[in-house]
Amino acid sequence: MDDALNAHLQAFVIDSNESLELRLVREIQDVDDEKTIFKPEMSHQVFGESETIFGYRDLKVKLYYSAGCLETYLGIDYTSKLKETTDQNVKADDVLQMLSNFLSSPVHYSLDSFFSSLVKDDTFVPAGELIQAHYVKGNNSTRKFEVYKAHMGDRNFKEYHKRMQTFILWYIDAANFLDVDDDQWHYFNMFERYVSASGSVRYATVGFATVYQYYAYPNHTRPRIAQVLILPPFQNIGLGAQLLRAIYADYIGRSEVKDITVEDPSPGFQRLRDYVDATNCSTLPSFQKHCLLQGFNKTMTIEARDNFKINKRQARRVYEILRLKVTNISNETEYRDYRLNVKRRLNIPLKREQRGLKNIELSSKVLNQGSEFGPEYYMEILEKEYRLLEEEYDKVIKRMENSAQL
């Protein structure tokens, strides 16, 4: 292909994350308000690893949902489209088809039909049982949020969930749509309860979490939080933490539940979990300052598990966060003791790795020569890991301190 043709075609390559516009529509006029647009964080599952769309100039892919029951509209706008050429064998991507494969039908391809469907939100109510309600104070108003626990058998829930889970394409890496016929899944859904312009009470979809009931010997379960999503227009106002608290509250009183785990948490979710767990554990006797400064112990594991279903690994993390919180870092000895304590824990897998390296014959040579895999190499890794961890812990501590002041 000559350079001129290549440059010509390049002009038709568009960033799919940029061109996709998502909206949650409460009223018809929301589609004219730029502020209601939110963007995906990723789109490779639909548009491929390069996250590009080919064949258009100024493409806008419009994927709108009604705010409550998630009626779906899909449309595209562009200023020009590449003309199909048989000789170069290039043609514009069929964007509607690519996306439709992932959406839950029926999908509206006409705005008029989508607008007509908005009335359904007047009668939409969340499926399942209301398990938690709380308020968030804004500048001029107080907003009410509710969490419902639903089952696939609940009326209209399967269809709703299929529409809801399409959002994971844009926000959760490598997430799969669930097998909705597997009854080990528990569904926690969050909504904003609000009054519409016409005066009716409505529910707007905020986010959801799915939790799988794993078996634990001999007759226990170990719920594992698999997917958690708070939609972007609702992020950073504390709703993620509130959703997690609602999930905990549902499992904490149950004797058959051993502890709760999380599948491959994103850094943002791990921070949120650390915040909720550390806040909870800070009320327990074994997590008070004098105990924390003496080191991690079995009582902490037991108290964290018995009161909050926190597993051992997370209990240790919570201990490290709360110990950092009470450590006087201006006191050299106290701070040094803390760092050593954490580094000893971080060093366990590194030592294992070193041992593994020794076992392959090469290693003795490598280690003696002080090459890149020598002791200095591991010291450096350890120091880096520690620094990153302390930064994350600091953020959790700041959030705890800020919320204590409210």
Ligand SMILES: CC(C)(COP(=O)(O)OP(=O)(O)OC[C@H]1O[C@@H](n2cnc3c(N)ncnc32)[C@H](O)[C@@H]1OP(=O)(O)O)[C@@H](O)C(=O)NCCC(=O)NCCS
């Ligand atoms: C991770 C996720 C669930 C968090 O939800 P969220 O509702 O934004 O969570 P919160 O509002 O409780 O906390 C998020 C941040 O907002 C901050 N925040 C909370 N309330 C706040 C307030 N009133 N004012 C300012 N900041 C606030 C928190 O301190 C926290 O900050 P940090 O990220 O720097 O630690 C959400 O971002 C999400 O769905 N992400 C995409 C999917 C994902 O990663 N899922 C998890 C893995 S499956």
